Amino acid sequence: MKNTLLSLNEATRTVNSGSNKVTLLDNINLNVEEGEFISLMGPSGSGKSTLLNCIGMLDNFTDGGYTFLGEPVHSMKEKNRSKLYKEYIGFVFQAYHLIDELTVYENIETPLLYKNVKSSERKAMVADMLDRFNIVGKKDLFPVQLSGGQQQLVGIARALIGQPKLILADEPTGNLNSKQSEEIMELFAQLNKEGVTIIQATHSESNAAYGSRIINLLDGKIV
């Protein structure tokens, strides 16, 4: 029996644009079990990114309920919420968002610094991660010295270093060519097999196919 990781109950997100109220997410009901690999699909503007941001607690639903590991996120204080996502969620971005001034090694290490992990422990964890992703030889390079695919690899390594339960990936292959895309998706599939829950937003049918479940969004609604 699998545990429920998170559940959304009539979750809604609206914004005010001038005098109009625009609904970005409209009464979303969704249960995510641990170990799932979900692909969010839909055209531009359908609400994929907003949903990811809200699940990742970088943004809030304006209405409805959101429970994460049994805790009611919707009624939490900002501080506790950020504690929660620090602990359990890793992010992967379309534009990689690596820190330009840090090497591959240091980029991967950063989340551990914010978690106040001890130096020796950090070293071991980063070394493991470099090893696992086969990028030991590149650990002293800076982001600009890497190809897009390699940068995204580092991005994923960085998201994984904190041992999150959930990885949120917003168009992770959007800036990559097809071969690089394939490698990244293979990696996600592999991670999922190892037990990490993944939610990705994607345009690509073939990428979505790696997932265990596809959710289609249109105009903020699940269809």
Added chain:
Amino acid sequence: MIRSYIKIAWRSLKTNRLFSIVNILGLSIGLATTLVLFLFILHERSFDSMYANKDKIYRVLLNTTEDDLETWTGSPSAVALELEANIPDIAEAGRLLKHDFGGTAFIKAGNEVFTEKKLFWSDAAILDMFDVEIVKGEGSEVLNTPNTVLLSESAAKRYFGNENPIGKTLTIDDVDVVEVKGVFKDFPENSSLDFNVVAPFLMQNAAKNPTWDNASFETFLLFNTASPNVANVEAKIQDILDKNVKKDEQWYNFSLQPLEQIHLYSSTYKDSYIERNGDINQIRNLTALAILILVIACINYMNLITARSQKRATDVGINKTLGASVRDIVVRFYIETGLITAIAMVLGGVLAVVALPMFNDIAGKELDISSLFSIEIIVFLVLIWFVTSLISGSYPALYLSRFSPKEALKPSANKGGIASVIRKGLVVVQFSASVVLIIGVIVIHQQLEYIQNKSLGYNPENVMAISTSAIRGGQANQALINAFKKLPNVSVVGRSQGYPGMGVSGRSINKPNTDETMGISTNNSEREVADVLQLKLLAGQLLPKNKQAGDTLVEVVVNKTTVDFLGLSPEEAIGKKVAMQLGNNAYIHGVVEDFNFASLHNPIGAYAFHNSSREPKSYLLIRFTNEVLSETISNFENTFKNIAPNSAFEYTFLDKNLELLYEKEQRTANVGLLFSILAVIVACMGLFGLAAFMAEQRHKEIGIRKVFGASVPRIVQLLSIDFMRLVLISLAISFPLAFYVMNQWLQDFAYRITISWTVFAIAGALALVITFVTVGYQAVRAAVANPIKSLRTE
């Protein structure tokens, strides 16, 4: 964690070279200026702090209570004696007189004659209270016996080389023969008092017959306790004054000035023998300027950080999603700023060391590099480092750290809203300050030019004044005049007590049948002096050629201001008797046109040439025709030495001497110029960096515009116009401000320029040109770039 921040900051510095150079250089210039100035202020404030009795020593000030209310540093010779005898709080009192009331002495040692500018006649008490250290021979007690003298170490060396000076004799001005009894250590460089030669005050007439009249003696008091009750003592002094001088004859009262205030708070007091005076206003102005430059440099930093806020905000967003708290981000930005300021600090220190000699030169100071390494300076540096980091780092630390990660990571988000308003505001502040400084420098320069070229009512060019105070006797002086008259390039020669540009005797003149009085400068001189100065005679005649010794009749040639005061026309005034403290037998013999005998700070007052022999005629004034100066001088020196082998040849040119009157202003102008140039450079550096980032930020827009047919000039215009607009706003702010400030400054001059619109035109044009050149370079670079490059997204 902190190591990681420093790493990020350091690498970010290396990647963004232009940004880093602009910032660090700007800041270090600001810091170097502040450092040099702090050093200067420390030095000025350290004056007289080395004396053990510093809190017990006070100087008696004399405040005149008639016409102009002035404060004099000299007191009558009876004051010290009466105060010491009648006020128990006072342990000791001493009087000080500079030789010849502020003149130069000619000292003969062996067969050589030296000029000595620091010969003082002093009571023993002065040396005691200032704990003057004796290194050889006897101490202050020798000043209780006449015909003795004490020398400073350097004076002893100058007069006697390596020989033992004790027991040797000196002849002062060919009159007083004194024996060297002791040698004292040279006064420190930051002491207000500075003696080379000290002779007993009791040899002076004033000591033999103490009076309440002639206020020419600086009087110092040593109290029994530190910080005595000044008001109380001043009241007692008033009582003593009342006992000795009748109420209706009192033209002054007394106040006390603590030693620690003598250096900085005496610049408006008259006739001190202390030459090392500072000025608290100068210190205040320089402090303001230094802070201004530092602020401009800090503004650069903030501007450049906000200009890059797009990148910064993204960084903040990434770090927040990775788990950074607001506190982490705040700490990170302060560390980054702290690192930059620390580097700027080191560089600023180096710049300060390099620039110190230049500053010394311009400001006329002798600051020592080694004092840069004192505890005060180090504490000051740490403090400045802290404050600068706090000011400069606050904007990014406090503003950017508030972004939520979602907003921060959104590529299209407009994060420049508030930032760009602040940035524009800061640029306006910077430029306003720079323009005020530019206008200030131009106005100061114009005023000095005006003063130096103003018609003075006499001709100071080609006039030499030779000091003849060591030549005694009418015969020797007549021989000297005759010898000079024979020289081919000499046109007129005359003897005189003083010359324009130097103080002469101050008296007062009374308007007949009224009790109105006016101060008048009187100059005992010969008839020829009016011709040497090329004065214009309005009525009557110049002073008569010959006057019998012992004749009590005094003839006076006054200026126009004097007869105006008397209510007479020049013609009416001739032959009238005048009451001007020159005896009961003084008559106006002639009237000359007004001329500027003092500095142009003051309006022309009353002036009189007279032939009462109350004061010595210590100068020989010579008008010469030759322009070849070095030849003229050696020719004159030979002539002088032939007649007066025992006197040193001391001379000045009247026009050169006049320049000294405006030395303070000249220094202000130079220091102002230096600071203004620095401020403008720092502001330009900021603008340059800002323009670079603006161009970078808008490179996409530029690309699109070019694709749709915009020409290079149009793009340059587009990028420059914003900055031009800011500069125009700055001009609107700075013009009235500069006008007000500079008008205040001009009030110090009785003769001054009016600030013309051209000054503003020049400053405005300069600011616009500087902006255009600075911004234009970046604009052109952006405009000629290939649009394909800027439009490629990945």
